[in-house]
Every structure is written in structure tokens, then in C-alpha cells.
Amino acid sequence: MNGPQVNGRRPKAHIVTLGCQMNVRDSQTLAGMLQRMGYGFADRVEDADLVLFNTCSVRENPERKIYGQVAALQALKQRRPGMLIGICGCMPQQRPELERMRKELPHVDLILGTFNLHRFPDLLQQVVETGRPVVEVWHDEGEIVEGLPVLREPGSVTAFVSIIYGCDYRCTFCVVPNTRGRQRSRRPEAIEQEVRELVAQGVREVTLLGQTANAYGRDLPQEHLSLARLLERLSAIDGLERIRFTSNHPREMTEDLIEAMARLPKVAEHVHLAVQSGSDRMLHRMGRRYTADEFVALVERMRQAIPELSVTTDIIVGFPGETDADFRATLDLVRTVRFDGAFTFVYSPRPGTAALKLPDPVPEPVKRERIQELIAVQNAISLERNLAYRDRTVEVLVEGQSERSAQRLSGRTRTNKVVVFDAPAEERHALIGRLVPIVIEDVNTWTLFGRLAASQDPASLVAGAGGQAR
Ligand code: SF4
Known part of the structure; x- marks a missing residue:
């Protein structure tokens, strides 16, 4: 054309x-x-x-x-x-x-x-x-079209790969089922081919994307297609070092998937599991289909199976009808689970969603107060969890120059913590795309800071250190 x-x-x-x-x-x-x-x-x-x-x-x-x-x-x-x-x-x-x-x-x-x-x-x-x-603008989902060209950041060592479009849940606050349609999983062969091509271009880590990535395969005609099977399939690709997936619905986190995460060495020790609220009354109103106790038990099971696991989440405050007691229940859950990080949101009414018709809106000043309190509680926990990394050696996939300093490099741990570290100028370029051991010397709420370990012997690595962070 x-x-x-x-x-x-x-x-x-x-x-x-x-x-x-x-x-x-x-x-x-x-x-x-x-x-x-x-x-x-x-x-x-x-x-x-x-x-x-x-x-x-x-x-x-x-x-x-x-x-x-x-x-x-x-x-x-x-x-x-x-x-x-x-x-x-x-x-x-x-x-x-x-x-x-x-x-x-x-x-x-x-x-x-x-x-x-x-x-x-x-x-x-x-x-x-x-x-x-x-x-x-089409109002029916239609078929998934494969083979479209993609232009990614040149030289990138990480890449997003979509595995599912749309969502079959109908959470009452969420506009996604209206704008993205019903769940449609891509064929596993097409995903594998895309990942193989990415690896050939130098990508070392992929993040599999879907609104409910862990529901992968449920809509495909073949039996036994699931995210666990897809992770096994992608794990066999030579040159691919790490696999992540996001976002996840707690109801879709099957024992089979947890077992696969624990067993497959390329699957990173991180899960993003949206909880949204710690109040059963609010969870019911949100249409989330689990209780706070069930969520806490799920995280506990996952941490038993994957000791280094880091856990991040999404939380909404000020959902219609949220009382002070409901909000306190969310704070209690946050203190119990001790998330590594949380994306916190003030409830935003969206057209075409069921929550729009719910009574008892929470006044704006109350929403703002609550979110500030939640952020303060979560930030303190994030910092404590990061402090447990100090003086440890972690495996970092080097992604490139640090955004804040041209003299430093940055990357992520298997547990999805951002690490910024010093490296000799003559070595910096060669380190991009490599897995390197980094000694963590300092931390803040969001970032770990360190230096290259003297020994590059992989045996000196502590893969995540998240287990100690609990
Ligand atoms: S919040 Fe997530 S699971 Fe719920 S409807 Fe929206 S995309 Fe689906």
C-alpha cells in the first residue's frame, strides 16, 4: 500500500x-x-x-x-x-x-x-x-487477526505478548467487558511463534497479557488448554529466560497453575492478583466472586508453593456504599497479606456499568482521605519488604540505562523489583540483556539500589529474597 x-x-x-x-x-x-x-x-x-x-x-x-x-x-x-x-x-x-x-x-x-x-x-x-x-467501530468481537506487524522499542530485552482479548467477568465497576468484549484466547501456536520471533530478536523476558491472563484457554475448543500448559510450552523455548503474566483474577488461580509456577524455572516469582477490597460486603457488590478470607488463603497457598513469591494488587476505595468499617477491612487485609506493591484507585463511576446504579456514593473528601491512608499503610509495607533485600545478591535482567542516571543501569529481579546499579562505563553496553548478580546496598519504597557482585558465579545468586521479606 x-x-x-x-x-x-x-x-x-x-x-x-x-x-x-x-x-x-x-x-x-x-x-x-x-x-x-x-x-x-x-x-x-x-x-x-x-x-x-x-x-x-x-x-x-x-x-x-x-x-x-x-x-x-x-x-x-x-x-x-x-x-x-x-x-x-x-x-x-x-x-x-x-x-x-x-x-x-x-x-x-x-x-x-x-x-x-x-x-x-x-x-x-x-x-x-x-x-x-x-x-x-464494530460492536461484535469478530475473529482474532494474527500476523499483524508490531513495532517494539529497538534493542528491548523485554516484551509484552497478548494472549487473551476481552473478559468474561462482569465486575460491576468495570467498563472492560463493554469495550473489549468477551474473552478470546489466542491459539497457543500463534503465541509460541511470536515469542520465538521475539527471542530471535534479542528478547529475554516476555509478559503475557490479558485482562484475566490466568483464564487463558477456557474459551478454546480443545480440552486441557490452560495457562499452565502454555507456560510449559513457552518454557521449552531456548534463549527465553523469564516468563511473566498479568493481570489475574483470584478465581482463576488454579492449583494446577500454582504448581506450574512453582515447577517451571523460567516462570518468574511474581503474581499480580487484584483484590479490590478487603470487605466481603464490597466484594459482593463489586461482583468479584470471592471473599477476603478466600483471597488471603489463596496467597498463603501460593507463598507456600513458591516461597520467593512477590505479590502485587489493585485496590479501589470509595466504592458506593463503602462504610468506614468496610474500608478498615481493606486496611486489615493489606496488613495481613503484606503486598509488595499496590495500584490504588479512587472509585470512578463509569457509564454502562452496573455500579453506576448503586446507591450511597461516598463523598469525595472521604474518598481522598481513605486513599491517602491506604497509600501510607501500603508504602510502609512495600518499604519493609524491600528492606529485606538489603545485603542480598539477586538475579537481575539488565534492561538498559537507568532513567534517572546515564551512569547507571537498571533491570528487574525475578520478583519484579526495579533494581538500579552502578557498573563500569566500559561494561555497561555489554551487560544489557544479561542476567547478572547484583548486591543490594540500599532500598526505598519502589526501587532497590546495588552494585555488580564481585563473583559472577550463578551459584552466588539468591533468586528473589522475597521469601525472607515476609
Ligand atoms: S475488573 Fe478485570 S475481571 Fe473484572 S470485569 Fe474488569 S477486566 Fe474483567
Whole structure:
């Protein structure tokens, strides 16, 4: 396909990505398709011939901001005829948002949804050829389209690989089943092929992505297809060092999967397990289908099977009807489980969700107070757990230069802790992509700091040290 030309030169695109890792991965596909069409890329909106917003609907604020950001481009577009603006992702997938976009953002040239992402090149070509806006949003999931090009960060040693699209749960606060549809698992052969190609390009660690990654395979026709079997299959790939998967629903964390995590050396000792609340009353209202006691028992079973396991979570405060006692139950659960980290959110009402109709909204000041208290409690626990790493030697996959300092490198432990460390200037480049032993000398709430261990003998490694952190 011939891409558009701008003043006789190769046009440049700029992609704005909001939201979760699934959107990050979708933006890599959009970038791959643009590259194949002949586009280059611009770091700044001002230098781009095409600006594409890959949107998120999970929270209200970012959604509101998109309207402002896209409206602000109108003046730039008037000064630069030929500039194109596109919107994709979860927002257009909701009918009221789509209607609002068409009304309030008439200068947008292309709108598409999550189910027809693969149609992007054809739709963009249509815009270029006709000079008219194109809107195409499917409301049925359709088949998974394999083989789309992907443009990842060059030289990256880690990569996201989608294994499931959509979600079959109907948590009452969540917009995802509306915007991403029912659960559809990719075929295991297609996933394996993608991972093999990534390894051939230098990737050492993959993170398997899905809204409920641990429900993988349930929708596929063959029996015995599960995340445990997929982990076994991917473990056989030479050159792949580590496998992670996220996000996970507690109800889908089967004994079979826990056993596979414990048995397979390439599966990292980290699980992201969204708890959302410590109050059974709230969990019931959220439609989560487990109790706080069941969650605590599950983490306990996992830690017995995988002693180094680190556990992170998502928590919502201020869900409709949440009393002070409900909130205290969440704090109690956090103190009992002692998560390594938590993503904490103030409840955000979302259109099209069941929670929107629930009575007893929690006043904003109360929500803000509660989230501050929760963050303080969790941060203290995260720091304590990180302190248990001090003076230990951990295996780190070196990902690249530290964002804060060109003199240092950064990577992650098997337990998904970020490690920043000093290394001699002449060795830095060669260390990227390698597993190295690092002695942890200092920590804060979010990061471990250290130096290369004198001995590079793998026997000197303590794989995670999370077991001692409990
Ligand atoms: S499990 Fe619940 S919170 Fe997670 S994506 Fe599905 S509906 Fe949303």
C-alpha cells in the first residue's frame, strides 16, 4: 500500500497511548502497521502529520482530558493543512462517547474501535484518498487477526505478548467487558511463534497479557488448554529466560497453575492478583466472586508453593456504599497479606456499568482521605519488604540505562523489583540483556539500589529474597 506523502517527503506519525499494558501493546501494532505503510515517527505532536490517540475508558479523568487534548489540535490542524487526527481504543467503543466525539470533535479524520484495529491501514488509506472523515467501530468481537506487524522499542530485552482479548467477568465497576468484549484466547501456536520471533530478536523476558491472563484457554475448543500448559510450552523455548503474566483474577488461580509456577524455572516469582477490597460486603457488590478470607488463603497457598513469591494488587476505595468499617477491612487485609506493591484507585463511576446504579456514593473528601491512608499503610509495607533485600545478591535482567542516571543501569529481579546499579562505563553496553548478580546496598519504597557482585558465579545468586521479606 502506498502511504500518503506530505510535501514530497515521508510523513510522520505520533501516537498518544493512555491506559493499560494492553493499550501499550495495541499501540505497538498500530506503529507496526504505520511503518509498513511508509510512515516515520515524530516525538512531538507539533512535528507529526498524523496524531493518533489510543484511548482508555477505565477512569473518568483521562477520558475527559482527551476531549481537551484533541480540541486543542484544531488550531494546529488549521495552520497545517493535510495534518490528520485519529482516535482509537476503548473510548469510541462506547456508543455515547462515539456520539459525543462525532459532535464535539468534527476535525477528527479517523475513528476506529478495539475490535477492528486490523482495519487501521485500510481506513487510513480511505481518509487519505477521499479527504473525508471515516468512522468504523464494530460492536461484535469478530475473529482474532494474527500476523499483524508490531513495532517494539529497538534493542528491548523485554516484551509484552497478548494472549487473551476481552473478559468474561462482569465486575460491576468495570467498563472492560463493554469495550473489549468477551474473552478470546489466542491459539497457543500463534503465541509460541511470536515469542520465538521475539527471542530471535534479542528478547529475554516476555509478559503475557490479558485482562484475566490466568483464564487463558477456557474459551478454546480443545480440552486441557490452560495457562499452565502454555507456560510449559513457552518454557521449552531456548534463549527465553523469564516468563511473566498479568493481570489475574483470584478465581482463576488454579492449583494446577500454582504448581506450574512453582515447577517451571523460567516462570518468574511474581503474581499480580487484584483484590479490590478487603470487605466481603464490597466484594459482593463489586461482583468479584470471592471473599477476603478466600483471597488471603489463596496467597498463603501460593507463598507456600513458591516461597520467593512477590505479590502485587489493585485496590479501589470509595466504592458506593463503602462504610468506614468496610474500608478498615481493606486496611486489615493489606496488613495481613503484606503486598509488595499496590495500584490504588479512587472509585470512578463509569457509564454502562452496573455500579453506576448503586446507591450511597461516598463523598469525595472521604474518598481522598481513605486513599491517602491506604497509600501510607501500603508504602510502609512495600518499604519493609524491600528492606529485606538489603545485603542480598539477586538475579537481575539488565534492561538498559537507568532513567534517572546515564551512569547507571537498571533491570528487574525475578520478583519484579526495579533494581538500579552502578557498573563500569566500559561494561555497561555489554551487560544489557544479561542476567547478572547484583548486591543490594540500599532500598526505598519502589526501587532497590546495588552494585555488580564481585563473583559472577550463578551459584552466588539468591533468586528473589522475597521469601525472607515476609
Ligand atoms: S475481571 Fe473484572 S475488573 Fe478485570 S477486566 Fe474483567 S470485569 Fe474488569
